Amino acid sequence: MSQRRSIRRSIRRYTDQPVPPALVDALLDAAAQAPSPHNRQPWRFAVLRDAARTRLATAMAAQLRIDRLHDGDSPDLVDRDALRSVERITSAPVSLLACLSMADMDTYPDTRRNAAERWMAGQAVACAVQNILITAPTLGLGACWMCAPLFCPHTARNTLALPTDWEPQALITLGFAADDGRHRERRPPTDFVIIRDE
Numbered sequence: 685m686s687q688r689r690s691i692r693r694s695i696r697r698y699t700d701q702p703v704p705p706a707l708v709d710a711l712l713d714a715a716a717q718a719p720s721p722h723n724r725q726p727w728r729f730a731v732l733r734d735a736a737r738t739r740l741a742t743a744m745a746a747q748l749r750i751d752r753l754h755d756g757d758s759p760d761l762v763d764r765d766a767l768r769s770v771e772r773i774t775s776a777p778v779s780l781l782a783c784l785s786m787a788d789m790d791t792y793p794d795t796r797r798n799a800a801e802r803w804m805a806g807q808a809v810a811c812a813v814q815n816i817l818i819t820a821p822t823l824g825l826g827a828c829w830m831c832a833p834l835f836c837p838h839t840a841r842n843t844l845a846l847p848t849d850w851e852p853q854a855l856i857t858l859g860f861a862a863d864d865g866r867h868r869e870r871r872p873p874t875d876f877v878i879i880r881d882e
Contacts, residue, residue: 698826699859699861715812718815720811727782776858782809782856783851820858
C-alpha cells in the first residue's frame, strides 16, 4: 500500500502577500459547516489583521512572560519564547481567533450534564477549526493552529474587546506559505485503534 501524504501541514512562515478577504470568507464558511451539538454552532471567530493582530500577540506574550517567570524559568529563555510567539503571529498576514460561546447551549440542573454540554461545544469549535485547516491548502493558503489563547483567555478577550461570552480557544495564523513546513511523523492506526466485533 502506498503512503498517503497528509493534505494538512502546519505552516509557520508566510510571504508578505495579503490574503484576500474572499479567501477568509471561504474559510469561515467551511468552519460553519462543522457538526455541532443541537446544531447550536457554538463557534465564534474574530478576524485579526494589522494592529489588532499585533496588539493580541504583544498582550499574550506579556502574559506568557508573567506565567513563565512565575514558574522560575530562565528570563533569557522566557524572552526568546515570547519573542518567537509574537513573530509567529505577526508574520502571518491574517489570524483567526476561534472562540467558544455557551450562550445558546443547553443548561442542566447537574454538573455532570453541564460538563458534557461544554465538552460537546468545545469539540464543535475544534471541528470548525479543523475545517479551516483542511480547507486552507485547497485555497492555496498555509495555516497553523496555536493554542496560546487557552492559557490567557481573559487577556485575549480583553485586548480585543470581545463579547463576554466569547471564550478564546485557539489562534489560527493564515497566509501564503513561505515554505512547505516540516513533516511530522504520525503514529499508525494500529497504535491507537481497538476493533470490537462482539
